[in-house]
Amino acid sequence: MTIIAAADGSALGNPGPAGWAWYIDDNTWHAGGWKRGTNNQGELMAVLDLLRSTAHTGEPLRILCDSQYVINSVTKWMKGWKKKGWKKADGKPVLNQDLLKDIDAALEGRDVSFEWVKGHAGHPLNEAADDRARGAATAYQGGKEPDAGPSYPGAAGSTHDGAASGSGAAAGQRGAGTGTPASSSAAARGGEPGRGGDTASSGTDAEPSGDSLPGLDEAAGLATPVGVALTLEAEVMDAVERQDPETLRFLLSPSFRGVGAAGELLDAASLAASEAARSTVDGVERLAEELHGEVVQLAYLVFRGPASSVITSWWRRESGRWRCFFRQETARG
Amino acid sequence: MTIIAAADGSALGNPGPAGWAWYIDDNTWHAGGWKRGTNNQGELMAVLDLLRSTAHTGEPLRILCDSQYVINSVTKWMKGWKKKGWKKADGKPVLNQDLLKDIDAALEGRDVSFEWVKGHAGHPLNEAADDRARGAATAYQGGKEPDAGPSYPGAAGSTHDGAASGSGAAAGQRGAGTGTPASSSAAARGGEPGRGGDTASSGTDAEPSGDSLPGLDEAAGLATPVGVALTLEAEVMDAVERQDPETLRFLLSPSFRGVGAAGELLDAASLAASEAARSTVDGVERLAEELHGEVVQLAYLVFRGPASSVITSWWRRESGRWRCFFRQETARG
RNA sequence: AGACACCUGGUAAG
């Protein structure tokens, strides 16, 4: 199971008391810092420590990071630097070389991907890492030691319970691969779509499958489906971003119309009870509470025009932003 | 004789129900607000309305204001913004540009001075304006219209003596009034669009006024207007947020259809050349390049269903977020 | 010239 973590750095005054942190969940994070450092050193150190702390797992790792400097350094620029002897475009030496080289070494044989997320945009993982990084910086500012956190199970220095880091050979580290620990910790992440239900939302583009348009003729024309869709979706997403479950509840209850999986017309009440619509109403509400979950399906809409159509529309969180997708199926005549 | 007035703004929740007010004495003050706005929008609007309401007098004007943001914007920063194309020091667009520009225009040829007064420090004029601004905000919070006050003798909309009511021309009605900052909102609430007369949207700018539905019959049915709208709008907004002009150009060129102000059907090429559509295509492209602009109008959509409709849809940046608004006008039969 | 991040300061509104 892919590990998803956010890494962030902070430097008060820049340069100044600096901190770094990575965060997976409340039980799995790590922070540190220095009396003096730069913002970019913090950002780099967060990634480096994350790589080292998860090196013993065989799992792929996805790093959410708001620093284009870090991401570009690792994924784009480093190859060129190595060839040119760690010189920049202007001929001067690359800064923070030590950290960069350590990251490069820690990447060896690992399956790691980076994702840029906008800073201070409400992304929960990024915010959690941000808080802890600044907390560490603030601690150093006051001459104290920061709360380092539990780190990752099995990592050196980890305070996780059964760690038992003893003998057993730190083994893996390099490729080897097989390993396959029991990986009980994975589950966590309460949000991921359950997958149990009918609405398979697998991997890439899992939209509700529909080869036909059942019930299209039975579905009465809705008064203002387009307006409802536009308004609702914009407002719901707004509310979700604002993390405002009350608004959500309000928005979802009145005057909402939809069409179930079988094409039947549903009012708000039926919709809430509908199996097919659970991913809409419940999903959005759950999302508002838990702040994670990757897909929200909003509506099946039917409208009758020169060509009658069924529109399925949903939103997915990508790179920290909500994007709207839709599929329209049209039956002329 | 120099006019001395205090101007103040208020926003409950910020952003939230917002009010503005200026005050000279108990017989000479004016207040207004919006369902949603920021504290700074309120502060700016108070100054703007004061300037407009006293424009017909030849008198010098002294404005007491507790917002350094407002005073510095007008007296210090605006010169630089104009030179740099309304960009801030960090290169991002200046916010509340419309209000700022209106104030700048209203300052033309006037003798105006500003004086900073500390807020909530017991200054009588400031307190009086503060009370009325908050009163207006509170009114909008409760869904009511605020007490606008008598305004200034001789000002448009003034209830001072000489009004000479009656006669034709409800004409005047300059911006200033109610609605939302720099426009009106109308849309939003999940309410029933079926209600007559609900579409009152007066408009200072952007919003296409539409009392009739010209060209509705002439406009042919569009193949997939809804789908185009949803996808285009979501993707365009996403591209705008990502500041990705290439994507924008790509998105705008193919398969885009719209309806001009006269109701004529336009393909992408005609649309780009259309006067009415300039706010759509050019506006979005310019936005992508310059990264500023507060309103993006995306489309006039026509679809014919059980009830033929014209949908006007646009996005506005409010409090840093893009929100979608729409207006639908339906002609049954 | 551009991008991202990290801050420091000020005022107001809640």
Next chain:
DNA sequence: CTTACCAGGTGTCT
């Protein structure tokens, strides 16, 4: 405690 607005600055790369 938060958001709404602005001005200065550094850390880093292309």
